Ligand SMILES: Nc1ncnc2c1ncn2[C@@H]1O[C@H](COP(=O)(O)OP(=O)(O)OP(=O)(O)O)[C@@H](O)[C@H]1O
């Protein structure tokens with residue numbers, strides 16, 4: 001394991017809740033290079049021959065194991081695109097923690113574009129957590145453009161938790177998913193933007209198999225002059241259930257564009273979308289003030305609760 | 309001790325004209341006292357409670373807490389000076405957990421066991437509620453009890469409960485009376501105001517004040533006032549109300 005700097009350790013703690021080397025399989029990437037890797041009897045990690053990323057292979061039936069693949073960038077002006085492929089064996093039950101932290105104190109933009117593909121085999125269960133975090137007060141921007149593709153075989157299930165709360169100047173997230181019979185996908189996105197930040201989040205989920213289901217829910221807060229766009233489309237091409245919801249708090253001079261959409265290609269597709277954008281309710285602030293908080297503290301509690 | 313002197317409050321009505329809701333009201337609540345305020349719907353009880361908590365600002369008059377003028381203080385300052393207020397209609401929060409409300413109310417790092425204690429006091433099985441969101445998935449009666457629990461967690465100099473019994477079922481009402489009786493026992497050098505129409509709550513009062521049309525029309529010890537209310541609209545027991 002390469003010695004990490006204090007900044008890198010802090011970034012890893014932010015994006016992967018890791019304060020020490022994790023148990024199980026991991027792959028640490030720091031400033032464009034490999035900083036540490038561990039494989040287990042059931043989980044193999046290999047660099048792609050052309051060096052463009054890694055392949056993670058999880059054996060069928062692997063239970064209660066985890067893979068951590070944090071990425072940190074602490075040099076200014078670094079721009080990288082990484083392709084990671086996950087092959088998740090049938091009937092396994094695993095947790096995958098990805099995440100990217102960028103610290104940019106310099107004047108040039110730093111950018112990490114991670115392209116993740118998940119091949120989830122029959123009956124497998126995956127919990128995927130992805131956190132984005134930025135820090136550093138340089139003029140250079142911190143940019144993250146993740147693309148996630150999910151291919152779900154019969155009766156597999158995946159729960160994705162996507163979190164971006166602080167410090168990323170520009171992000172364009174694209175998530176595509178295709179589900180076969182009986183597969184289920186749950187997405188929970190939490191997003192907060194500040195300053196002049198821009199965040200675009202696009203989902204396209206296609207339910208091909210009977211009995212498949214998708215639930216894509218985003219909760220977000222736009223502060224200062226930031227801009228957010230949430231664009232989620234669920235396509236129902238079988239007897240399936242799809243639900244998408246965007247619930248946002250707008251503050252200051254923020255802008256939020258919510259474009260949930262549905263496409264039914266089968267009479268048995270039950271699809272629902274909801275979107276709500278509003279400021280913090282005045283009576284919520286009043287209530288917390290009667291409990292002794294000042295207005296600012298009350299707002300913070302409401303936002304923290306909303307995004308928790 | 310709370311003193312209200314010459315308090316008036318008016319709002320602009322639909323036609324933009326001033327409408328006075330509270331008229332030059334005087335009221336005193338001594339330490340170690342439970343005052344129950346009763347009166348018809350629309351008489352200004354909740355408005356008075358909001359004026360005490362600082363949610364509304366009076367057009368004239370003064371409010372003093374332990375001799376200090378708090379009339380110009382914000383809601384937060386009043387809360388920090390020991391005023392507690394349980395809303396008639398509790399506010400719902402998306403994402404904030406019952407535990408968070410109790411933690412905020414207690415103003416310290418609250419232990420889960422302590423938080424559970426407050427919920428048990430209002431007759432809620434703590435385990436089922438502590439990690440639930442204080443959102444619309446809770447019933448009106450549950451929210452109402454959580455509202456009371458958060459105010460208990462604050463340990464105030466003066467606490468105002470606005471119709472705490474509203475939305476609480478008959479069976480639980482017995483329990484609620486016991487909660488307030490116990491609170492009354494522990495009141496020591498603080499004071500309590502309960503706004504209520506319930507005979508059973510009027511019955512545990514030290515003093516009763518009747519508010520009608522924005523004025524205190526009667527105030528005195530329970531034994532003085534209570535008999536005059538029996539059978540009037542201001543004091544209905546639960547059964548009478550259900551009929
Ligand atoms: N902001 C306001 N604007 C206009 N009218 C108001 C406002 N606040 C209160 N009122 C009016 O003042 C009167 C007193 O209202 P308040 O809620 O204090 O009554 P209450 O005694 O608590 O009644 P209830 O027993 O139904 O709870 C009502 O007629 C109400 O419509």
Ligand SMILES: [Mg+2]
Pocket residue numbers: 353354355396470
């Ligand atoms: Mg009222």
